[in-house]
Amino acid sequence: MRHTWETVFDLGYGALRALRNSAIALSVSTCAVLAEPVTVVALGDSLTAGYGLPQDEGFVPQMQAWLVAQGADVVLLNAGVSGDTTAGGLARLDWSLTPDVDALIVTLGGNDLLRGIDPANSRANLEAILKAAQGRKLPVLLVGMKAPGNYGPEYQSQFDSIYPELAAQYGTLLVSSFFAPLGSEDPAKLGAFMQADGLHPNKDGVAKIVAGLGPKLLELVASVPK
Known part of the structure; x- marks a missing residue:
């Protein structure tokens, strides 16, 4: 041819x-x-760290599995330290926020309550964390805690107002309480979902908390600039 x-x-x-x-x-x-997947740091205390549970049953591993099941391309880093207060979380914030971090979850304040720390100090520490995140342009999910009534109504009111007021001031996403998905803040009513110490959720409790908080975390991930 x-x-x-x-x-x-x-x-x-x-x-x-x-x-x-x-x-x-x-x-x-x-x-x-x-x-690259979205990298989220979970800054918190024993509730984040997974105190008293096997490694794969804590909050971060269960939330990671939930996110994967939702099809989210996310890496959730466990920056929970048992016993940490808001001051402790602030002190280690800089080295927790490595350059590859895209967003932040803050779950601190439980140990401030256990120690009866002045709510003004807790507020100042949390505000400093949110300011630092804002300076790095990191979206934040702020997870609150609720004060028990044994410190008196004034303390309770001052502490409980910290989270919604700071969330409004800094434009962060907000979950009113880490334990809200369990349906009650009263440990006496949560026996099936708590460990023997009455302070930390068991595997089933964590699963309910993850299911309740998960949609907010997806919202956080969606807010990360592409």
């Missing part, structure tokens, strides 16, 4: 076009492979 110059040109153009299309497909494929 004889080829005219036009036929040769068409064949060459067709090969070039196929090569170009292959390059585009490879580029898109490479970008998809190189796309």
Whole structure:
């Protein structure tokens, strides 16, 4: 079969076009492979750390599994330290927020309550954490705690107001209480979901908390700039 110059040109153009299309497909494929998951740091105390539970039954591992099940491309880092107060969380914030971090969950204040720390101090520490996150342009999910009545109504009112007021001031997402998904703040009513110490959720309690907080975490992830 004889080829005219036009036929040769068409064949060459067709090969070039196929090569170009292959390059585009490879580029898109490479970008998809190189796309990084959203990295979220969970800054908290023993509730975040998973105190008293096997490694895979704590809050962070269960939440990570829940996120994967929802199809979210997220890496959740456990920055929970048992016994930590809001002051402790603030003290280690800088080295917790590495350059690859995209968002932050803050679950602190429970140990401030156990120690009867002045709510003004707790507020100042939490505000400093939110200011630092704002300075890094990190979206935040602030998870509150509720004060028991044994410190008196004034203390309770001052402490409970910290989380909604700071969330409004700094434009963060808010969950009113870590224990809200369990349906009560009264440990006496939560026996089926708590460990023997009455302070920390068991595996089933964590699962309910994860299911309750998970949608807010998805909202946090969606707010991360692409």
